[in-house]
Amino acid sequence: RHSSPCYPAMKPDRKKRVCVLGSGNWGTVIAKIVGSNSLHSELLQERVSMYVYEEELEDGRKLSEVINEHHENVKYLPGHKLPPNVVAVTDAAEAVRGADVLVFVLPRQFVRTLCATLVGQIKPTAVGVSLIKGFDSEDGPLDLVSNTIARYLKIRMCVLMGANNANEVAAEKVAETTIGCKDKRLVPLLKAIFQTDYLKVSVNDDVEAVEVCGALKNVVACAAGFVDGLELGSNAKAAVVRLGLLEMVRFVDSFYPGSRLGTFFQSCGVADLMTTCYGGQRDSRVAAAFAKSGKTLAELEEEMLGGKKLQARGAIGTRTAFEVNRFLKENKMEEQFPLLTAVHLAATGVAPPNAVLQCVRDAPDYTPMVRNLLVM
Ligand SMILES: NC(=O)c1ccc[n+]([C@@H]2O[C@H](COP(=O)([O-])OP(=O)(O)OC[C@H]3O[C@@H](n4cnc5c(N)ncnc54)[C@H](O)[C@@H]3O)[C@@H](O)[C@H]2O)c1
Incomplete structure (x- = not known):
């Protein structure tokens, strides 16, 4: 100690x-x-x-x-x-x-x-x-x-x-x-x-960035889970997780200006993202089963996370995706966060889970944003 x-x-x-x-x-x-x-x-x-x-x-x-x-x-x-x-x-x-x-x-x-x-x-x-x-x-x-x-x-x-x-x-x-x-x-x-x-x-x-990392990584974990469920391979999963990390950076840059890029290299950032996407945790497991089985998220949470305990112990990524999407819509910024948006659309049945791959194909070059953050 x-x-x-x-x-x-x-x-x-x-x-x-x-x-x-x-x-x-x-x-x-x-x-x-x-x-x-x-x-x-x-x-x-x-x-x-x-x-x-x-x-x-x-x-x-x-x-x-x-x-x-x-x-x-x-x-x-x-x-x-x-x-x-x-x-x-x-x-x-x-x-x-x-x-x-x-x-x-x-x-x-x-x-x-x-x-x-x-x-x-x-x-x-x-x-x-x-x-x-x-x-x-x-x-x-x-x-x-x-x-x-x-x-x-x-x-x-x-x-x-x-x-x-x-x-x-x-x-x-x-x-x-x-x-x-x-x-x-x-x-x-x-x-x-x-x-x-x-x-x-x-x-x-950098308190706000630390907290936002902890909230958004569960949404990225849903995207990673979709890739797992569709058996699209580790390269696709890495691409989705990388894009998710960049959207987390962009989110913090857009709504919590003054935050530092270095925070994303601490345990709260990239490390928590890795363990949540690769460690078999609730959000990615439920998302994988969702993509694979075609059952509803509610059915899967009930089956996989233990019936009555659902409300307390449920996965939080899709709920967070919903809240983030509403917020982005209000700010007319959905297009700038295609992966976070795609997770919400897939979770609500508006798009198929493989929509997260289209985000990878269409991803913009994030280099200027990252460069700007680095000099802050
Ligand atoms: N479990 C992890 O590995 C982990 C890691 C890091 C952060 N977290 C975060 O920590 C927080 C707590 O997670 P956890 O794993 O300890 O919880 P949990 O999901 O294991 O347990 C749920 C808790 O909610 C309580 N509860 C149920 N109904 C309640 C009510 N009406 N009012 C008040 N409490 C009620 C239960 O008694 C229980 O203590 C969450 O925000 C979670 O995201 C969890």
Whole structure:
């Protein structure tokens, strides 16, 4: 475990309290990391609260009780023990009481409801870190999830995104991740919370680009999945993924000016894109089955991602493609993002999945755009 050796030791009462909001697959892995880092930290209080959306297990036991008795989230991360200082709390307001750092790691469709229950319950000095992938578009315009949380709770927000397959990180296989944070003073604290021997943290102040990478890569993963499903080969898949990366760069360049190209070379960029497109994850698997079988996406999500759990655990790429498409249409910019547009058209049955290949054939020369970004 790494911690900053030159950071002054804090008095116990000045140590920061961390609360993890979410207890799914990734949420539980993060609670395991934060809990273990907090056990002997100079910066962190030992007790870590984890907000658990209460569920009754098949044997009638309550998930939170099982977590607190057996230190294992048997539903979302079976086979991995949590440190005993991680305490499952089912009341969100109680979980955040006194917390200095709030780690948001739940599916984005539950964010607004959760935030609404937390209004007035948060320390005004608290800092939030969002690990949530996807955009928020419930008000109409496309927005970053971290902006929604900041608006509700009036706190500063950071983000953490990267090539982080939860089960691999749970097994302590080496990975990297990117934290987007504008305030350099928070870096030692954030590293104390998230960095371990097997999870290398890089901090980057290009916060919006970090978050957008995490949202758009799921759309590109759908395009990659279409190529897999149609068995069009690894060259075609690489061409589609490359084009997807360029459209991600163009999207950030168009809507978040001032962002840096270098951010795309961090874990949140090209590395997360690779693991999402090639690592057999939800979005690409569902998209491959869609292209191959001719079934609807809803049928496939139901079949492949587990019936009733659909709403919480469904693939998010096609939903993001829909939101991005609506936003591009409003800005009359669909033509500048042919691959992102083609994924939406294929997912909604307007075009066949192999439309993503036409995008490769018609792709413009992106060199001038990339050159402009490089000099920024
Ligand atoms: N799983 C990964 O490998 C991974 C990696 C990086 C980022 N992420 C992102 O992290 C976020 C959380 O993903 P996850 O894998 O921990 O979740 P998950 O899909 O495993 O679990 C769903 C969670 O939602 C909760 N839930 C269900 N209904 C709810 C409700 N009505 N209100 C509040 N919570 C409810 C469940 O209790 C569970 O904790 C997502 O945005 C995801 O994209 C996931």
